Amino acid sequence: MNHAIPQPDKKVQPVRVIEQLETHREEARAGGVDDLVEFRAFYTRDILLYGAIAGPEDGELVVLLHGFPDFWLSWSHQIRALVEAGYRVLVPDQRGYNFSEKPRDIESYKLVELGQDVVDLLSALGVDSAHV
Numbered sequence: 001m002n003h004a005i006p007q008p009d010k011k012v013q014p015v016r017v018i019e020q021l022e023t024h025r026e027e028a029r030a031g032g033v034d035d036l037v038e039f040r041a042f043y044t045r046d047i048l049l050y051g052a053i054a055g056p057e058d059g060e061l062v063v064l065l066h067g068f069p070d071f072w073l074s075w076s077h078q079i080r081a082l083v084e085a086g087y088r089v090l091v092p093d094q095r096g097y098n099f100s101e102k103p104r105d106i107e108s109y110k111l112v113e114l115g116q117d118v119v120d121l122l123s124a125l126g127v128d129s130a131h132v
Contacts, residue, residue: 031076
């Protein structure tokens, strides 16, 4: 079985700062990280993902991925600790969760697609490696 991540058909677009929704602010307040996080829209090869980003721009990037049925907020305690340690932290809402797009076909949720989303997120941020 080949587990190679396919190359994207479309060019990944750079990260875009979005106007934070009141819901984003409420989530951040509930998690006690409203003083740390900003929300971004990430245009990948086939989907729009939202995520929280925090920490110094020159810090090593850490990507935190949630499981079912969580979303970015499940990492709120780790976000603060990592930022205080000097890391840049990205916590996306993965496809199908919270405000990120929710493809209808089951094929869109295979591990190869989820893995490619992480690669696309790194590309959108202009980095080629991260702690995951």
